[in-house]
Amino acid sequence: MTNPSASPSRSERFEAEALVHLGPLYRTALRLTGNDADAQDLVQETVLRAFRFFDSFEPGTNCRAWLFRILMNTFVNEYRKRVRGPQQVDLDETTMGTLESRADQAIVSLPATPEEVVSAGMLDGDLKEGLRALPPEFRAAVLLCDVEEFSYKEIAEMTQVPVGTVMSRIHRGRRALREFLLRRRRAKPVRALSAGA
Structure with a gap:
């Protein structure tokens, strides 16, 4: 007969399998919500829901992807319903570097003057603003793919949409971000000339 105390409790299994992913969950929540308080609330609600439904998690599958879903x-469901102004997204240097390189790769094929390319310093604020301007589904897909480096399949599982939808959201999000940055790059020299006149 098996000793019930020999197998780990539900709480112990949850702690061992799920709580080790709190750091990545918080970082993504912060990027999605744009502020610490909302990010903490989002992670707390995520952990509560995960614990509530932990019996539906299939051991041996990707717990990280399950939590991100x-x-x-x-x-x-919760944060998009809020009627709010533009969200502030505070991106760390690693995130900025990753997204800047993706944005630069997309922009390289477009016509630009050497001065515009050299003035990459303007990407920092503009990139954050461009990300905030994306619809939540596009922003999430771009962040999960380009920053968290999840595969299309993993993102599809997390967001419960087909892989084709994920690919479309990433493509449209990157395109919208590229177009936003291009408009900014074209407008900045004009502003600089106007300010100097």
Whole structure:
């Protein structure tokens, strides 16, 4: 007969498998919500939901992807409903570097003057603003792919949409971000000339 105390409790299994992912969950929540308080609330709600439904998690599968799916669903269901102004997204240097290189790769194929390319310093604020301007589904897909480096399949599982939809959201998000940055790059020299006149 098996000793029930020999197998780990539900709480112990949850702690061992799920709570080790709190750091990545918080970083993504912060990028999605734009502020610490909302990010903490989002992670807390995610962990509560994950614990509540931990019996539905299949041991041996990707717990990180399962948690991110809950995070994304919670974000879309709760935070998108709020009627708010533009969200502030505070991106760390690593995130900025990753996104800047992706944006630069997309922009390289477009006509630009050497001066515009050299003035990459303007990307920092403009990139943050461009990300804030994206619809939540596009922003989430771009961040999960380009920053968190999840595969299309993993993102599809997390967001519970087909892989083709994920690919479309990433493509449209990158394109919208590229167009936003291009408009900014074209407008900045004009502003500089106007300010100097």
